[in-house]
Amino acid sequence: MSREPLRLSRRQVLAGVSGMGTFGAAGGAASAAYLSDRESVSSTQGTGQVGLTVTCGPCVTGNGVTKFTFDDLDPDSEEEEEERFELSIDGNPIRVWLRTTCPPAVDPLGEALEVRLWVETNCGDPGGRRDLHPNGGWTTFAALREELASGIRVDDPADPCFSADDDPCLHFEYRLSNDAAWAASAESELTFEFVAEQCRHVPESNATQEAFPTPNCPDLNCSTCDKLGTIKLQDDRLVPGKTYTLDGDDEHEIEVLQVTDAVDAVDNQENRETVCVDFRLLKDGEESAAPPICEVSMNSGSVSHEIDPPLTRTRGRICTPSDGDGGDGSRPGITSITVSTCADGGGNNGGDHS
Secondary structure (H helix, E strand, C coil): CCCCCCCCCCCCCEEEEEEEECCECCCHHHHHHCCCCCEEEEEECCCCCEEEEEEECCCEEECCEEECCCCCCCCCCCCCEEEEEEEEEEECCEEEEEECCCCCCCCHHHHHCEEEEEEECECCCHHHEEEEECCCCCEEHHHHHHHHCCCEECCCCCCCCECCCCECEEEEEEECCHHHHHHCCCECCEEEEEEEEECCCCCHHHCCCCCCCCCCCCCCCCCCEEEEEEEECCCCCCCCCCEEECCCCCCEEEEEEEEEEEEECCCEEEEEEEEEEEEEEEECCECCCCCCEEEEEECCCCEEEEEEEEECECCCCEECCCCCCCCHHHCCCCCEEEEEEECCHHHCCCCCCC
16 A cells, blocks of 8 residues: 655644455455454654554454454345444544545445445544535445545544544444345455644644545456356256356356256256356456456357446346246256456456555
C-alpha cells in the first residue's frame, strides 16, 4: 500500500495509524486467521503529544496492520452484522481522516454486499450518530471502497476535533441479501488508513482540505469476449463443490456452487440430470487470479447467457431453455458448458492507491 506524505505546515502535526480489515465469506484457511483477542495499533510523532489508537474486536495485528476475517455470511438471515472500531485520543485534540484502498475491478462480494459506515462521538450515544458513507441507506461494499479511497473526514467539521475526553467509534455494518446468495462464498478485503492533524494552533479555516492524494482505481476493461474453454458432461450431471477442468486448458477450471436437477422424463424417470448451475471460474485454484467471464453458452451453443458486467462467477443459476410451461422438468440436461472471458483479463486487481 502506497503512503504518500501529506504536505502540511510545521504546526500541522500528524499521527498516522493504519488498520487493515479483510471482510469475506471464506472457509478453510481464511477462517483460521479469525481471533477473538482485542488488539490495537497506535502511533505518535511530531512536536507535542498527538496520539490515536484504534481498537477492534476480532482482529490480529502486526507490522502496523490490523487484519479482520469474516466467514460464513448467511444470506438467508438478511440480518445486519457489525464491526466496531474504537478510537482513543491521547494528548492534544485532533482532526481525523480515514481512507480505504481501491476495490478490485472485479469483486463479486464487493458487488453483492450491502454496507454502511457511521461514527459516534461517544460510543453508545445514539444521539451522536453521523453517517460517513452513504448519507442514509446502504451502498455496495465496492462502491464504499471506491468512494473512500480518496479519504473522508471522521470528526465533524461543524463541531471539529476529537479530544481525550471523547470516546468516538466507527461502526461498519454489512448484510448479504437472499438475492445475493451466489456471492456467499466470495472473498474481499477492506483496508483502513487513518491520519490525524493536531487542532492546537491550527484553526478550522486552515485545516487540511484533502488529507490524501486522489487515487487511480482500476476499471474493468472488456473490449473483447473470447472463448476460454469447454467442459463436456458424460452423464448430464454436475456435482456441487466439484471442479471441472476446461478442455485443453490445465490452468482454468470451474467450481460448481449450486445446481438444479430435474428428472429425465424421456429416458428414465429415475435418471436425474442437471438443468441449471451456479459456478465460479478458477485459475490455478484461485478465483482472484481468473479473468472475468463475459458469456456462458450451453449444449454446443444452443443457449447463451451474457454475464454483464463481466464477473468471475455467475450471478445465480443459469439454465438450459424450458418448454412452454416454463418448469425445470421441461428443461434438457446440460451436456456442455463453454466459458468466454475478457481477452485482456479485465484488470482484476485492486487494493492500493496507485
